[in-house]
Amino acid sequence: MSFDLEHYITENRRLLENYLETVLPGDRGPAPRLVEAMRYSLFGGGKRIRPLLAFAAADAVRENQGPVPSKNRERPEAIVAGALEMIHTYSLIHDDLPCMDDDDLRRGRPTCHKAYNEATAVLAGDGLLTLAFEVLLQGSSEFGVPMIRAAGLIAEAAGISGMVGGQMLDLLGSDGNPTRESVESIHRNKTGALLRASIVAGGIVGGASREEEGMLKSFGGCIGLAFQIVDDLLDIEQSTENLGKSAGKDQDQKKATYPAVFGVEESRKMASEMTLEAEAAIAGFGPSADALRGLADLLLRRDH
Amino acid sequence: MSFDLEHYITENRRLLENYLETVLPGDRGPAPRLVEAMRYSLFGGGKRIRPLLAFAAADAVRENQGPVPSKNRERPEAIVAGALEMIHTYSLIHDDLPCMDDDDLRRGRPTCHKAYNEATAVLAGDGLLTLAFEVLLQGSSEFGVPMIRAAGLIAEAAGISGMVGGQMLDLLGSDGNPTRESVESIHRNKTGALLRASIVAGGIVGGASREEEGMLKSFGGCIGLAFQIVDDLLDIEQSTENLGKSAGKDQDQKKATYPAVFGVEESRKMASEMTLEAEAAIAGFGPSADALRGLADLLLRRDH
Numbered sequence: 001m002s003f004d005l006e007h008y009i010t011e012n013r014r015l016l017e018n019y020l021e022t023v024l025p026g027d028r029g030p031a032p033r034l035v036e037a038m039r040y041s042l043f044g045g046g047k048r049i050r051p052l053l054a055f056a057a058a059d060a061v062r063e064n065q066g067p068v069p070s071k072n073r074e075r076p077e078a079i080v081a082g083a084l085e086m087i088h089t090y091s092l093i094h095d096d097l098p099c100m101d102d103d104d105l106r107r108g109r110p111t112c113h114k115a116y117n118e119a120t121a122v123l124a125g126d127g128l129l130t131l132a133f134e135v136l137l138q139g140s141s142e143f144g145v146p147m148i149r150a151a152g153l154i155a156e157a158a159g160i161s162g163m164v165g166g167q168m169l170d171l172l173g174s175d176g177n178p179t180r181e182s183v184e185s186i187h188r189n190k191t192g193a194l195l196r197a198s199i200v201a202g203g204i205v206g207g208a209s210r211e212e213e214g215m216l217k218s219f220g221g222c223i224g225l226a227f228q229i230v231d232d233l234l235d236i237e238q239s240t241e242n243l244g245k246s247a248g249k250d251q252d253q254k255k256a257t258y259p260a261v262f263g264v265e266e267s268r269k270m271a272s273e274m275t276l277e278a279e280a281a282i283a284g285f286g287p288s289a290d291a292l293r294g295l296a297d298l299l300l301r302r303d304h
Numbered sequence: 305m306s307f308d309l310e311h312y313i314t315e316n317r318r319l320l321e322n323y324l325e326t327v328l329p330g331d332r333g334p335a336p337r338l339v340e341a342m343r344y345s346l347f348g349g350g351k352r353i354r355p356l357l358a359f360a361a362a363d364a365v366r367e368n369q370g371p372v373p374s375k376n377r378e379r380p381e382a383i384v385a386g387a388l389e390m391i392h393t394y395s396l397i398h399d400d401l402p403c404m405d406d407d408d409l410r411r412g413r414p415t416c417h418k419a420y421n422e423a424t425a426v427l428a429g430d431g432l433l434t435l436a437f438e439v440l441l442q443g444s445s446e447f448g449v450p451m452i453r454a455a456g457l458i459a460e461a462a463g464i465s466g467m468v469g470g471q472m473l474d475l476l477g478s479d480g481n482p483t484r485e486s487v488e489s490i491h492r493n494k495t496g497a498l499l500r501a502s503i504v505a506g507g508i509v510g511g512a513s514r515e516e517e518g519m520l521k522s523f524g525g526c527i528g529l530a531f532q533i534v535d536d537l538l539d540i541e542q543s544t545e546n547l548g549k550s551a552g553k554d555q556d557q558k559k560a561t562y563p564a565v566f567g568v569e570e571s572r573k574m575a576s577e578m579t580l581e582a583e584a585a586i587a588g589f590g591p592s593a594d595a596l597r598g599l600a601d602l603l604l605r606r607d608h
Contacts, residue, residue: 029464030493031472038464094430099422118403122426123472126398129430130463133437137456140444148452152441159434160333160342168335168427189334 003287005294009052016051016085017043019078023135029127037116037124038131042089045107045244049299050088050198051081053223056291057199057216058206060282076205079139080150083132084198087158090128091194093121095167101249108244129158143205150201157197166190170255178256186256191231192224199223199292215282219292222278227299229271232257233264234304243304275300307591309598313356320355320389321347323382327439333431341420341428342435346393348411349548353603354392354502355385357527360595361503361520362510364586380509383443384454387436388502391462394432395498397425399471405553412548433462447509454505461501470494474559482560490560495535496528503527503596519586523596526582531603533575536561537568538608546608579604 020042028035058077096103096111097118104114113121136151156162166189173182199220203213232250236259240247250257258267278296282289324346332339362381400407400415401422408418417425440455460466470493477486503524507517536554540563544551554561562571582600586593 029469030489031464031469031476033476034464034469034472090430094426097423097426099426119401119475120472122398122401122403123468123475125430126394126433127464127468129433130459130468133440134456134459134463136437136441137444137452137459140441140452141449141456145445148441148444152438152445155434155438155441159438160335160338160431164427164431164434165333165335165338168338168424171423171427172335172337185334 003290003294005291005298008056008291008294012052012055012081013048015055015078016048016081019082020085023082024131033116034120034123034127037112037120038127040115041093041106041112041124042086042128044089044109046085046089048085049227049295050084050195052295053195053198053220053292054081054084054202056289056295057202057208060216060285060289060292061203061206061208061212062288076139076143076147077202079135079143079147080154080198080201080205083136083151083154084194084201086128086132086135087154087163088194090125090132091158091163091167093125093128097121100167100171101253103246103249105240106245108241146205146207150204153197153201153204154194157193162189162193162197163191166193173256178261180261183256183258183261187225187228187258191228192221195224195227196220212285215284218281219278219296222274222281223296223299226271226274226278226296229258229267229274230300230302232259233267233271234302236264238304271300307594307598309595309602312360312595312598316356316359316385317352319359319382320352320385323386324389327386328435337420338424338427338431341416341424342431344419345397345410345416345428346390346432348393348413350389350393350411352385352389353531353599354388354499356599357499357502357524357596358385358388358506360593360599361506361512364520364589364593364596365507365510365512365516366592380443380447380451381506383439383447383451384458384502384505384509387440387455387458388498388505390432390436390439391458391467392498394429394436395462395467395471397429397432401425404471404475405557407550407553409544410549450509450511454508457501457505457508458498461497466493466497466501467495470497477560482565484565487560487562487565491529491532491562495532496525499528499531500524516589519588522585523582523600526578526585527600527603530575530578530582530600533562533571533578534604534606536563537571537575538606540568542608548608575604 024039026035055077092106093112095101096106097113103111112124139147140151166186169186170190173186199216203216235247235250238247275296279293282292328343330339359381396410397416399405400410401417407415416428443451444455470490473490474494477490503520507520538547539551539554542551579600583597586596
């Protein structure tokens with residue numbers, strides 16, 4: 001029986017949303033309006049790519065370990081997946097701010113600072129980032145070393161040596177002349193680092209051996225790059241309506257993108273090659289990595 | 305020989321700054337300008353109150369454990385102290401933003417968004433918050449359970465159930481009519497939670513027993529409240545020059561403060577009583593808690 005990716009995605013998205021509901025119920029903390037803004041963005045119809053990759057990586061390494069109690073399925077990976085989605089969501093909220101990319105539309109709805117206000121959006125982002133580490137630390141108490149390592153990787157990937165550093169480069173680069181080096185550095189940091197960490201962290205809490213971890217790392221590096229190239233292409237080729245966020249902004253803001261440096265055709269080719277390379281990196285896994293393979297393919301072929 | 309608080313403060317500030325230098329050297333990450341902005345705020349002459357309280361709490365619980373290797377003095381507490389100062393600094397950077405409290409002056413210098421720009425200030429804050437958890441997670445790998453617990457407490461105190469939640473209440477409360485309940489809730493969350501966590505977390509990585517932890521928690525609760533009452537009084541009574549930040553802003557912005565609700569005299573009395581209560585809470589400690597006692601007294605008597 002062939003692997004049913006659609007079913008896999010639906011089930012795991014539901015698992016993620018249930019987990020996020022438990023850690024961020026509407027009545028948490030002393031400021032309901034803040035939690036409302038956080039939930040507005042967190043439950044705003046994201047594709048949940050990072051959580052799905054984390055789940056799929058955990059499943060990939062389970063092949064040689066036999067079936068895993070459903071309790072485990074629900075806990076350590078859900079914590080990692082939930083933290084990743086909170087970190088991703090916080091980064092979108094802050095990146096959309098007027099002083100940053102100044103975006104009004106996200107996932108087909110007004111951005112957080114438009115729906116609430118700027119101060120609330122800054123705090124909602126801060127709250128989500130902090131909550132991500134709160135759950136990772138609770139998880140570290142409960143699950144020990146693998147969770148601590150996974151959380152450490154996520155922190156590194158989210159910070160100045162990863163996502164935050166990449167966003168800074170992206171902002172600084174807007175007025176410049178993008179080169180191969182600059183576009184690669186921005187993408188590797190801004191989106192690549194956290195995507196790769198999603199995969200490696202998922203694998204680690206799933207019980208990956210060092211060898212398996214190495215394969216997931218290679219896979220994650222390639223997927224991270226392919227993902228961002230496709231993102232750049234979609235910004236050019238798709239409508240705002242279809243993307244659910246403002247299309248064509250990269251060109252307007254003279255962003256350093258793959259199509260700007262390599263052209264559309266070459267960029268498309270690079271994305272395909274990177275995806276093949278990713279799949280080759282996990283050739284050592286059996287059918288347990290089918291979700292990972294399916295997601296790699298889907299990320300390449302997506303139209304939003 | 306009586307305890308030399310001034311020397312204690314100087315030495316421990318130096319220890320903290322050395323530690324911060326190692327985790328945030330000027331050449332970290334791909335975006336030097338971002339690290340420059342983070343360092344601008346982090347090394348901008350803060351009083352280092354939270355780190356000092358963490359160090360003092362760790363020292364307090366060492367009494368019954370005999371001398372501790374200097375290696376330990378430098379490592380787990382420095383991590384906790386460094387993370388606390390990074391979290392405190394990030395909160396100042398974000399709170400000073402135009403969309404929040406809109407402050408131009410901090411620690412006698414232009415605020416981060418004035419010295420750089422708003423986008424850089426948002427990212428510098430995000431970078432500091434993330435780096436705080438990065439070092440706490442590295443520390444968790446190295447020092448295990450006590451560090452994980454300390455880090456978990458800090459995360460909780462910094463987030464929506466503490467500092468971030470309190471800042472939201474503070475913003476929402478600006479146009480209202482402050483009551484005893486609202487001012488207490490804002491202060492307990494906005495500044496009280498992280499101050500208390502500083503003390504408890506320092507004690508935990510110092511090796512506190514559950515009983516000692518309880519005493520430190522009571523001490524921290526009282527100190528947190530006393531600290532904020534004094535802060536409110538200073539805003540009224542001191543000059544901008546002396547404070548190094550804009551004075552008189554609370555009244556201008558109709559903030560919920562202790563003097564606004566209870567009057568100046570009653571507020572001063574409350575701060576003194578809270579400090580006495582704090583000192584009573586740690587009466588069970590011997591001379592090892594002298595730094596903690598000295599700091600409590602200093603925080604009450606400070607003029608900036």
